[in-house]
Amino acid sequence: MQCVQWTQRPGGEVARGSRDDNSPQEPWHLRNMISKSRWKLLAMLALFLAVMVWYSISREDSFYFPVPGKKEPCLQGEAEKMVSKLFGNYSREQPFFLQLKDYFWVKTPSLYELPYGTKGSEDLLLRVLAITSYSIPESIQSLKCRRCVVVGNGHRLRNSSLGETINKYDVVIRLNSAPVAGYEQDVGSKTTMRLFYPESAHFNPKVEDNPDTLLVLVAFKAMDFHWIESILSDKKRVRKGFWKQPPLIWDVNPKQIRILNPFYMEIAADKLLSLPIHQPHKIKQKPTTGLLAITLALHLCDLVHIAGFGYPDAHQKKQSIHYYEYITLKSMMWSGHNVSQEALAIKRMLEIGAVKNLTYF
Ligand SMILES: CC(=O)N[C@H]1[C@H]([C@H](O)[C@H](O)CO)O[C@](OP(=O)(O)OC[C@H]2O[C@@H](n3ccc(N)nc3=O)[C@H](O)[C@@H]2O)(C(=O)O)C[C@@H]1O
Numbered sequence: 001m002q003c004v005q006w007t008q009r010p011g012g013e014v015a016r017g018s019r020d021d022n023s024p025q026e027p028w029h030l031r032n033m034i035s036k037s038r039w040k041l042l043a044m045l046a047l048f049l050a051v052m053v054w055y056s057i058s059r060e061d062s063f064y065f066p067v068p069g070k071k072e073p074c075l076q077g078e079a080e081k082m083v084s085k086l087f088g089n090y091s092r093e094q095p096f097f098l099q100l101k102d103y104f105w106v107k108t109p110s111l112y113e114l115p116y117g118t119k120g121s122e123d124l125l126l127r128v129l130a131i132t133s134y135s136i137p138e139s140i141q142s143l144k145c146r147r148c149v150v151v152g153n154g155h156r157l158r159n160s161s162l163g164e165t166i167n168k169y170d171v172v173i174r175l176n177s178a179p180v181a182g183y184e185q186d187v188g189s190k191t192t193m194r195l196f197y198p199e200s201a202h203f204n205p206k207v208e209d210n211p212d213t214l215l216v217l218v219a220f221k222a223m224d225f226h227w228i229e230s231i232l233s234d235k236k237r238v239r240k241g242f243w244k245q246p247p248l249i250w251d252v253n254p255k256q257i258r259i260l261n262p263f264y265m266e267i268a269a270d271k272l273l274s275l276p277i278h279q280p281h282k283i284k285q286k287p288t289t290g291l292l293a294i295t296l297a298l299h300l301c302d303l304v305h306i307a308g309f310g311y312p313d314a315h316q317k318k319q320s321i322h323y324y325e326y327i328t329l330k331s332m333m334w335s336g337h338n339v340s341q342e343a344l345a346i347k348r349m350l351e352i353g354a355v356k357n358l359t360y361f
């Protein structure tokens with residue numbers, strides 16, 4: 001039988017050869033050296049592992065691995081503590097959705113025009129609020145601790161296998177026309193809330209949403225109220241005034257519709273991005289719907305996780321930005337979004353532990 005033999009060369013170098021079982025054993029100092037180097041190797045490995053563990057604990061913005069099949073531990077009021085760090089101190093009395101009583105019985109004056117307030121759009125809004133609702137569903141309202149996940153539309157979700165994990169949150173917030181049909185394994189199938197505007201409304205909401213999904217309209221201009229009113233009351237549709245043709249027939253239940261309080265757009269713009277509210281330029285800077293949704297979640301939920309956020313670097317011109325279609329950063333040229341500024345805002349949220357990320361950032 002052959003086994004490995006170690007012999008010492010004149011220069012002290014150890015060389016490997018072969019010997020049979022009858023040959024003499026290695027000298028003791030040689031065996032000693034081998035076992036010492038094994039210990040060194042093990043110690044280095046242990047040190048490396050310890051550094052890795054320390055690194056992932058210290059970096060709040062690193063991956064977050066939820067245990068599949070297990071609900072996340074939820075601490076009541078956890079997100080609220082972070083809210084003042086991010087947004088400063090202000091009145092917490094703001095409703096999530098606009099309600100008729102604020103525009104009908106008592107007229108609540110708004111300081112700003114859309115998308116940061118409702119100044120000048122009150123009459124149109126009144127008609128919309130008369131046919132929609134503002135309540136938070138009992139299934140969310142009654143939760144002692146609300147675990148939420150905001151699903152961005154980023155390419156990072158592709159092949160992520162996060163579907164099962166996403167479905168386990170109490171509240172799943174999706175954005176715009178992001179599909180679930182055919183992508184369930186990566187993005188899940190539960191949608192508690194979908195934030196959208198007319199130009200981003202999915203043409204087939206019945207396929208992409210659940211019957212009880214809240215469809216939350218984010219209004220950017222008065223025409224957005226006009227669109228929803230004409231759809232829900234089946235009035236004559238107006239085609240002009242949109243930057244992209246929105247659906248003319250939209251099969252939804254008015255009970256599913258909510259109108260987002262522009263207050264959340266205002267604080268996302270002002271507190272997270274330091275954007276001026278009044279902008280004289282043609283292309284007005286505004287937060288992305290994703291950043292707005294995170295802002296809303298931090299106020300609505302006790303625990304906020306995010307997935308599918310993060311754009312490619314500017315030089316990655318051919319990299320797709322969405323998990324469901326091939327379009328690149330170029331498509332965002334006229335959008336009025338500052339994605340680098342938003343990345344910094346999200347990084348800060350991750351660093352202070354206000355949100356956790358299920359994909360990389
Ligand atoms: C051409 C164009 O106007 N594109 C805008 C599209 C478009 O209107 C809709 O997709 C139509 O359904 O909408 C936007 O966003 P969009 O619908 O692309 O994505 C929703 C949110 O996900 C986050 N996101 C997306 C892609 C990516 N690689 N990283 C991300 O972090 C962002 O937070 C983003 O908001 C929007 O509303 O904000 C912003 C985009 O600029």
Ligand SMILES: CO[C@@H]1[C@H](O)[C@@H](O)[C@H](O[C@H]2[C@H](O)[C@@H](NC(C)=O)[C@H](OCc3ccccc3)O[C@@H]2CO)O[C@@H]1CO
Nearest residue numbers: 197199220242243282283286287288289332334335336
């Ligand atoms: C959250 O914003 C939504 C989306 O992410 C933006 O891309 C989109 O931007 C559009 C912008 O709102 C349009 N502006 C106006 C005044 O309607 C713009 O219109 C064309 C244009 C181009 C250059 C200069 C002036 C006007 O088109 C943008 C999309 O390319 O807004 C969404 C909310 O509506």
